[in-house]
Amino acid sequence: MESKMPKASAVKLDVDTICRYANHKGLSSSALTALLQVLITPIGLEQSSQNALLKSLYPSSRVPNSIVHIIVYSLGTEKQKPSSITQQGLLRWLVMVLGLLQNPAILSRLYSVLFNLLDVLYLRAHLCHLLAKITRKKHIKPFRTEMLQQLGDGITKEANLIKLMNVFEYLAPGNLELRKAKLPIIFSHPDPQWADTLRTIWLRNAVFLPPEALSSENTKVGCPSEDMRRGSGEAGRSDEVSNLEDVDNIVKDLEKLQILHLTQHDLGDRLSQQYIMLRPQELNNKQVDECLNLLFARQKDRIEEGEYLEQDLLQCLLAYTRYTKGSLFPSSPSTSANTQTPLDLHPNILAPLETALIDSTTNSLVTVLTFYTHLLTHWTPHLLFLPLNHPPSPEHTSTLTSLVEHTSLLALTILVHAPSPTQTTVSTILSHFESQIPLIQPLLSLPLPPPQSRLVYALLFTSPSLSTTSRVSALLAGFKQAYEQCSPATTDQATMPPPVPYRAPADIHTLNGELMDTCNLLLRSRAFNTSDAHAAGCSLNPALVAALGQYTASLSPSLDLAHLFSLSHHLGLAGLSIAAFRELEDGADIKHAGPVTQRSLALLAREGGIKLGWRDYRVHVLKRLDEVGVCGMVDLGRATMKGLMGGEGKGAGARESDVSKVTQ
Numbered sequence: 001m002e003s004k005m006p007k008a009s010a011v012k013l014d015v016d017t018i019c020r021y022a023n024h025k026g027l028s029s030s031a032l033t034a035l036l037q038v039l040i041t042p043i044g045l046e047q048s049s050q051n052a053l054l055k056s057l058y059p060s061s062r063v064p065n066s067i068v069h070i071i072v073y074s075l076g077t078e079k080q081k082p083s084s085i086t087q088q089g090l091l092r093w094l095v096m097v098l099g100l101l102q103n104p105a106i107l108s109r110l111y112s113v114l115f116n117l118l119d120v121l122y123l124r125a126h127l128c129h130l131l132a133k134i135t136r137k138k139h140i141k142p143f144r145t146e147m148l149q150q151l152g153d154g155i156t157k158e159a160n161l162i163k164l165m166n167v168f169e170y171l172a173p174g175n176l177e178l179r180k181a182k183l184p185i186i187f188s189h190p191d192p193q194w195a196d197t198l199r200t201i202w203l204r205n206a207v208f209l210p211p212e213a214l215s216s217e218n219t220k221v222g223c224p225s226e227d228m229r230r231g232s233g234e235a236g237r238s239d240e241v242s243n244l245e246d247v248d249n250i251v252k253d254l255e256k257l258q259i260l261h262l263t264q265h266d267l268g269d270r271l272s273q274q275y276i277m278l279r280p281q282e283l284n285n286k287q288v289d290e291c292l293n294l295l296f297a298r299q300k301d302r303i304e305e306g307e308y309l310e311q312d313l314l315q316c317l318l319a320y321t322r323y324t325k326g327s328l329f330p331s332s333p334s335t336s337a338n339t340q341t342p343l344d345l346h347p348n349i350l351a352p353l354e355t356a357l358i359d360s361t362t363n364s365l366v367t368v369l370t371f372y373t374h375l376l377t378h379w380t381p382h383l384l385f386l387p388l389n390h391p392p393s394p395e396h397t398s399t400l401t402s403l404v405e406h407t408s409l410l411a412l413t414i415l416v417h418a419p420s421p422t423q424t425t426v427s428t429i430l431s432h433f434e435s436q437i438p439l440i441q442p443l444l445s446l447p448l449p450p451p452q453s454r455l456v457y458a459l460l461f462t463s464p465s466l467s468t469t470s471r472v473s474a475l476l477a478g479f480k481q482a483y484e485q486c487s488p489a490t491t492d493q494a495t496m497p498p499p500v501p502y503r504a505p506a507d508i509h510t511l512n513g514e515l516m517d518t519c520n521l522l523l524r525s526r527a528f529n530t531s532d533a534h535a536a537g538c539s540l541n542p543a544l545v546a547a548l549g550q551y552t553a554s555l556s557p558s559l560d561l562a563h564l565f566s567l568s569h570h571l572g573l574a575g576l577s578i579a580a581f582r583e584l585e586d587g588a589d590i591k592h593a594g595p596v597t598q599r600s601l602a603l604l605a606r607e608g609g610i611k612l613g614w615r616d617y618r619v620h621v622l623k624r625l626d627e628v629g630v631c632g633m634v635d636l637g638r639a640t641m642k643g644l645m646g647g648e649g650k651g652a653g654a655r656e657s658d659v660s661k662v663t664q
Contacts, residue, residue, distance in 0.1 A: 015052050022057070026201045027058060040090075042082070071090045087123060095129050095130050111139050267319065273323040427471075469572050473636040480515060480662055512534040517538050567633075573625075581596055584610060590608050
């Protein structure tokens, strides 16, 4: 009769079978969970079998949060906890798979639990290693530094505890009784052979493993990067850049340094930023793109699992952009971090960004418009520094034109949906269009369209402040001058090898209409007139204009609608205009009661007051505005009404009421 196999032998056989399978194919998340439950449950499994299982916990995929919770909550000194040797093995395993966690931020949330276990002596070595890898500045609290100081003041000076104290001192200097954090802070890898075996299993199973996810090298804290390397003359050897303690050493060995992979830590680390700034820009852009692709992919996975965005990543990106004065967004209108083509830029990057940011409030629209302003401001110098024989390509022009057309609609939407737009909102809109002026001036001459007419009129009427009126006037004058300087009549083809992109007739017509209507409002006292060439009456319905005219005429005293937006009557300009006129009246016996009109000036002269022509009055007011820094109306007058401003330039001999237009 066949004898039964002893129970201990059967268990050992099962453990050997599991270990062989794990060493060949790895263990799924469910298998890992089952084995961990066995390890942390006091069922009488021999310690040798537990040790064998601990060494064979090779995950076949990324480690989920549930497994991390099982391990962390199995640590401690309570009776129902696993043996001290098993706890050490579990913590050691967690250190080795840190780069394989589905959600690395889970350990940050468990930081308090882990830190409070430093009192447990048999866990301290591996726990210091783990805490050193996950500690960030936000984790450093006074009570933790005090606890570390007390542990460090003990009789035995534990090496790993001193290293953890150095990490705290490196991140927040002056909180511990250390002269200076000794850099780099090196923790030996718990088991390089185990890491190599796991890497082999993943390669055998054709599972993608990011370069920084699993390393068999030592952990180094307080250095530019674990992935920066310095090539040496001996084959098969390399020294870590992390051995360098300041930028002087980096400059000294710059030609020998070679970076393999950027990490999140590198983007926010001071020495890493200095090293990156000294390298070729093309190489930086490529490796920063690769790093961001990996980091954002990981964040996307976390969001899909219901987790929050990791704030550390945003802080690192902010620190990087502030230091380098660069951008993590496309450096030109035709390239992007994901090598999108110009036509892909808006639907693949900008449109999803808008969708994520825009909500039911106007503030979100203003935020998006501000982003577009910064984007144009960032692109402009890149385009300005293009070689003369390589002007902006059609792709650049197409991308920018589409973007400007889109932002014009966005700005109009802000004004329409804002119950009463604040001065800050209006200023944001104007700043965006002012950022377009360098793009249409002769150095680039991009054929961008002018602001929409409805937007110009909405700005003039919804926010008739002195600042807004001046900036709108200056904006239109800037567009007119840029359009004229790049027109066929003013372009010297001999000095400009690239063909000048002439303006679209529709854009010229739109700009001429805006110029005429604005001059009629502010300088000609002919508001809403439609009889002049290109005049559109501010796009108001004639019936509405007639009704408004009847209403103002019925007031006491009667008012002329055509004069109500002129220098003398405008809400933002009337005070300065009458003050400027009072300067001319100083010492006169008979003074004007105001507001000043062409008819009232003639009447004042007949009654013995000062004799001043209508043109001279407007020129004096404009010059006074210019003296106090309100230059927009002066720029508009010089650009359009040459006769009014003294017959300057091409307008010599022109009538004061004439408005010059952009010609095709």
